[in-house]
Amino acid sequence: MKYRKLFDEDTSILGFGCMRLPTIKEGDTTKINQPEAIKQIRHGIDQGINYIDTAWPYHNQESEVVVGKALQDGYREKVKLVTKAPVWEYKVPEDFEKYLKLQLEKLQTDHLDIYLLHALSKMRFSRVQELKLFEQAEKAKKAGLIKHFGFSFHGNYETFIEIIDAYDWDVTQIQFNYMDVNSQATEKGLKYAGKKGIPVIVMEPLLGGKLVRQTDEGLKFLNEAKTQQSLAAWALQFVWNYSEVKVVLSGMNTMEMIDENCASADRAGINSLSDEDLATIAGLKASFEKLIYIPCTRCEYCMPCPSGVNIPMNLRVLNEAVWTGSAASMQSWFDGFAQTEEALAEKPNNGAAQLCIECGQCLDKCPQSINIPEGLKKAASVFVDGVDPKSIV
Structure with a gap:
């Protein structure tokens, strides 16, 4: 496993995202296969992963519970634990502390290494400002409940710049992959955060799994590439190539995924992709652009639907x-x-x-x-x- 400095601490460049843990029945994300999920999270940590990311709504609010169980038996001390503040649930400023303490209880810990305001957009950021959540975060820091404070983001470049300039953030988390260089926070936003000295955590490097789908055109690019590696590895290596990126999250739910991604992390480097490698990625991007009709990543932020639609x-x-x-x-x-x-x-x-x-x-x-x-x-x-x-x- 390779590491980069995050808050002057060695942090694995591969993070374990806990939004897509193994489930008992495919298609039903509410029922986590707890024994298997715990086994997989611990296996990842044993392989050198020391960054664990979860959130209040994941798996129908059960992900944090399972992560808390996985980090018993000495595993909590081995990792940086990250979860996210469910801003949409807040009615009054004091709800920040209320939900934070509920999350700490679920995670069976007395503090978080990083606490992120979850999925900020222009509208949600207005709510953050109305409720004066910056003040609430400072209080939580002083109380020792959180070490570092930041935000995860889903929106456009202009909104990202507005938010990142509004506060002295410790860290930010953005969606970034070779399909999203000009959407969401964009490559420009990534570099802007880097210039401000704000470390960037990347989510959705595989665009919700879409970038590992095999097609005849994609296989042609793979077979002709000078560097031989999987679709997942190409996508991950693209993101690790940026010096501004400290951790890349992957929602791994099989042992094979964990082992493959850990091996890929061992080969990663900043500015390490050759012109031939970048040409391969450009070809893969062009082939996927023809196939992705609706860019849904199955994050489930839209759920539950008032009409019961899945x-x-x-x-x-x-x-x-x-x-x-x-x-x-x-x-x-x-x-x-x-x-x-x-x-x-x-x-x-x-x-x-x-x-x-x-x-x-x-x-x-x-x-x-x-x-x-x-x-x-x-x-x-x-x-x-x-x-x-x-x-x-």
């Missing part, structure tokens, strides 16, 4: 249909959603796309700025009305 999974089956050019392989999966309001009683929060009433509550919550109601309409047209998925692109 938004991320409906968008996933639509993307799969567009990707393959056929709805056939995903039709049975779509049919497994609750197709009527009555069926939702047995399958809560697992409704099909046609149950969307276009209330729009999901729009402000989506960090990718996806027009979710329109996407759900497309899913219903493909899987209910039989429209050819190739015709909607």
Whole structure:
């Protein structure tokens, strides 16, 4: 494992993201396979990972509980523990301390190494300012409840600059990968934070797993590349190439993923990619741009839906249909959603796309700025009305 300095401490360049822990049933993120998740987190730490990232809403508010269990038996002392403040839950300034203490209890620790305001956007940052959360964070620091304070971000470049200039942040976390160099915080935002001396943690380096999907065109670039490595390795190496990046988070949920990513971290370096390597990445980017119809990363910030629609999974089956050019392989999966309001009683929060009433509550919550109601309409047209998925692109 390689390390970079974060607050003058050696920190593994690979961080363990706990938003996509192994589950008991595929497609149901609420039921974590706890024994396996604990085993995997500890295996990652044993491999040299010392940065563990979770958050209040992950896995229906159960991720922090499982992480807390995994860090028993001496593992807490080996890592930097990070979780995030659920700003959307706050009604009064004192809710900052209230939720922080609940999270510390779930994580079975007396302090956090880093506490991030979660998924700031322009609208959510206004709430931060209204509630004077900077003052609350300073109080928590003085009380020893948190060591470092920062924010994770989903928005555009202009908003990122506004937020990062508004406070003396210790750290920031952004979505960044070779598909997002000109979206979200952007490469310019990454470098701006670096110039200000603010360390950057990167999430979604694989764009929610999309950058490891094999296609004929992608395989052609892999086979012709001078450097032979996996799709995941190419994506990770791209992000590690930036000196401003201190840690890259990966949502690993198999032992094979952990071992592969740890091995990839051993090969990483700043400004280490050759012109040939960058050309390979450019080719992979061009091939993926043709295939990703809706840029949903299944972060689940849009959930629960007031109408019970399982938004991320409906968008996933639509993307799969567009990707393959056929709805056939995903039709049975779509049919497994609750197709009527009555069926939702047995399958809560697992409704099909046609149950969307276009209330729009999901729009402000989506960090990718996806027009979710329109996407759900497309899913219903493909899987209910039989429209050819190739015709909607």
